[in-house]
Amino acid sequence: MPDQLKNRRIAVLATDGFEYVELAKPVQALRDAGARTTVVSLKHGNIQGYNHQDKADTVAVEADLSSVDAGQFDGLLLPGGVANPDALRMDPKAVAFVKQFIQADKPIAAICHGPWTLIEAGGVKGKKMTSWPSLKTDLANAGADWVDQEVVVDGRLVTSRNPDDIPAFNRTLMTLFA
Numbered sequence: 501m502p503d504q505l506k507n508r509r510i511a512v513l514a515t516d517g518f519e520y521v522e523l524a525k526p527v528q529a530l531r532d533a534g535a536r537t538t539v540v541s542l543k544h545g546n547i548q549g550y551n552h553q554d555k556a557d558t559v560a561v562e563a564d565l566s567s568v569d570a571g572q573f574d575g576l577l578l579p580g581g582v583a584n585p586d587a588l589r590m591d592p593k594a595v596a597f598v599k600q601f602i603q604a605d606k607p608i609a610a611i612c613h614g615p616w617t618l619i620e621a622g623g624v625k626g627k628k629m630t631s632w633p634s635l636k637t638d639l640a641n642a643g644a645d646w647v648d649q650e651v652v653v654d655g656r657l658v659t660s661r662n663p664d665d666i667p668a669f670n671r672t673l674m675t676l677f678a
Contacts, residue, residue: 505535508677511573511601512539513565513594513617517583520549520556521663522611526577529670535677538562538573542591550581565593570600575677580612580632580662589620598623607676611660611669615639618657628654630661 510530514523527537539562541547546558570576576598578585588594598621601608610618612632618624625643630652639646651660651668658676660669 502532503534504674505530505533505677508535508574509572510535510537510575510577510677511568512537512577512579513588513597514539514547514579514584515542515587516548517581517587518547518549518579519581519612519663520551521666522579522581523549523559525666526670526673529673530677533674540565540568542594565597570597570604570606575607576601578608578610578614578617580614582613585613585616588617595620605656607656609658609673609676612662615659627657628652629659631659632662
């Protein structure tokens with residue numbers, strides 16, 4: 501539905517090393533449903549996407565992390581890739597930004613390695629979640645109940661495992677962010 505998410509503003513937090521399809525396909529689905537997405541990053545310019553270990557396209561940064569806060573958005577998308585969430589979880593501004601969404605009980609969608617940033621922001625304890633399998637122990641140690649499912653919804657949080665799950669992840673985003 502082209503207007504399902506009309507007037508909804510979704511922040512997409514990413515930096516160099518994001519898995520290209522885990523950002524591009526959900527963003528396109530959100531935009532097709534009428535949402536206004538904003539790629540927020542640690543730096544200006546473009547960020548480098550990857551297709552696993554190979555460079556993919558870059559994406560333009562639309563807002564510097566220091567110029568935004570969660571109050572400007574209705575929801576948050578955290579794409580995966582290994583380097584992307586690893587860098588974000590080490591940046592205090594990125595962690596604080598994610599924590600604002602958690603504290604405001606705004607919807608958050610994370611795929612693949614995206615939950616790493618949620619762990620650092622204290623947003624996984626008591627949540628049923630999925631992710632790339634290598635995060636299973638990290639999530640369990642942070643208090644999450646990890647399951648191996650295509651998509652998991654727990655309250656205002658939706659998680660998914662990998663690029664193969666994107667069609668189901670995108671369908672779930674429409675409900676979560678509406």
